[in-house]
Amino acid sequence: MTLGKIREIAVLKLIGTHNVTIAAMIMQQALGLGVIGFVVGKVAATIWAPVFPKFVLLLTQDAIVGFGATMLICALASTMAIRVALLVDPAQAIS
Amino acid sequence: MTYKTGGILIENLRKVYGHGDTAVEALKNVNMQVSAGEVVGLVGPSGSGKSTLLKCLGAIIEPTSGRMTLGDEVIYDNGWKIPDLRTLRRDRIGFVFQAPYLIPFLDVTDNVALLPMLAGVPNELARQRALELLTSLDVLHRAKAEPSQLSGGEQQRVSIARALANKPPVILADEPTAPLDSERALSVIRILNDMARLAQTAIIVVTHDEKIIPTFKRIYHIRDGQTVEEKGEGRSLE
Numbered sequence: 001m002t003l004g005k006i007r008e009i010a011v012l013k014l015i016g017t018h019n020v021t022i023a024a025m026i027m028q029q030a031l032g033l034g035v036i037g038f039v040v041g042k043v044a045a046t047i048w049a050p051v052f053p054k055f056v057l058l059l060t061q062d063a064i065v066g067f068g069a070t071m072l073i074c075a076l077a078s079t080m081a082i083r084v085a086l087l088v089d090p091a092q093a094i095s
Numbered sequence: 096m097t098y099k100t101g102g103i104l105i106e107n108l109r110k111v112y113g114h115g116d117t118a119v120e121a122l123k124n125v126n127m128q129v130s131a132g133e134v135v136g137l138v139g140p141s142g143s144g145k146s147t148l149l150k151c152l153g154a155i156i157e158p159t160s161g162r163m164t165l166g167d168e169v170i171y172d173n174g175w176k177i178p179d180l181r182t183l184r185r186d187r188i189g190f191v192f193q194a195p196y197l198i199p200f201l202d203v204t205d206n207v208a209l210l211p212m213l214a215g216v217p218n219e220l221a222r223q224r225a226l227e228l229l230t231s232l233d234v235l236h237r238a239k240a241e242p243s244q245l246s247g248g249e250q251q252r253v254s255i256a257r258a259l260a261n262k263p264p265v266i267l268a269d270e271p272t273a274p275l276d277s278e279r280a281l282s283v284i285r286i287l288n289d290m291a292r293l294a295q296t297a298i299i300v301v302t303h304d305e306k307i308i309p310t311f312k313r314i315y316h317i318r319d320g321q322t323v324e325e326k327g328e329g330r331s332l333e
Contacts, residue, residue: 005199007194007196008196008198008199011190011196012198013181014153014155014184014190015185015190015210015257016181016182016183016184016185016186016210016213017181017185017209017213018181018213021213029200090155091150091155091156093190093196094146094149094150094153094155094192094269
């Protein structure tokens with residue numbers, strides 16, 4: 001997603017947005033996607049669980065750990081995008 | 096023409112890429128002056144040094160030597176006089192691009208209010224300023240829309256509002272009419288002239304668009320890294 005927005009990131013840098021703000025935007029987007037993914041997965045798992053023959057007991061604590069792991073994975077994944085974004089040259093915004 | 100304070104003054108600006116035998120002099124003693132409230136054209140063929148000059152004026156790359164005055168302050172005198180160039184660009188230079196490049200996940204108001212917010216203006220005041228600009232640019236009815244819901248002309252007007260948001264003394268417009276038809280291109284130039292007059296901003300329009308060149312009262316031609324000032328036709332925009 002970040003690679004598809006290189007020009008917009010260059011524009012943000014060119015008009016004076018600081019790296020911390022850009023990094024926060026990317027992190028926010030990654031965590032937001034993580035939350036959406038977790039909620040969709042949890043709801044789908046709850047709805048579909050009776051269809052499956054084997055019963056797996058997931059406690060609330062497991063869900064909390066799962067949520068934490070999802071957020072951590074998303075945050076780690078976003079560091080790669082942040083690294084790319086910080087390397088973008090603001091001059092790329094100029095035609 | 097005598098330079099009135101409040102705009103931009105460029106004196107003997109040089110930019111050399113590389114060193115020694117491989118050095119290329121992209122800008123050779125460029126001199127320009129654009130007063131507050133004035134719109135001038137900067138035209139020249141590809142490879143003439145237009146982009147290099149724009150990047151120097153926009154504090155994106157460092158010139159090799161010369162002097163630049165922005166508003167009433169010398170920002171470059173054989174070296175930057177302002178330590179934080181990002182803050183300089185954010186607060187003192189407005190940019191309008193060939194494409195609007197609005198932030199897709201922010202609505203129109205927040206796209207305009209973003210820069211004042213980043214500059215520390217309280218959110219409500221920044222949004223109020225954005226709404227005033229959208230009103231003067233006749234796009235207030237789109238204030239809550241997302242950029243993707245706007246026409247090309249509306250997006251360009253929003254990008255002009257964004258450029259004006261921090262009341263910069265200078266706006267650099269890089270081929271702002273290139274993708275537009277004649278009517279819309281002239282409309283953008285009319286808006287830039289109105290905004291220059293109202294906000295007392297100096298506007299430099301980099302272009303090779305034959306549709307708009309006759310509208311400038313003053314034109315700087317750049318060729319082989321040197322600028323020549325010329326009186327433009329100043330054709331009426333009414």
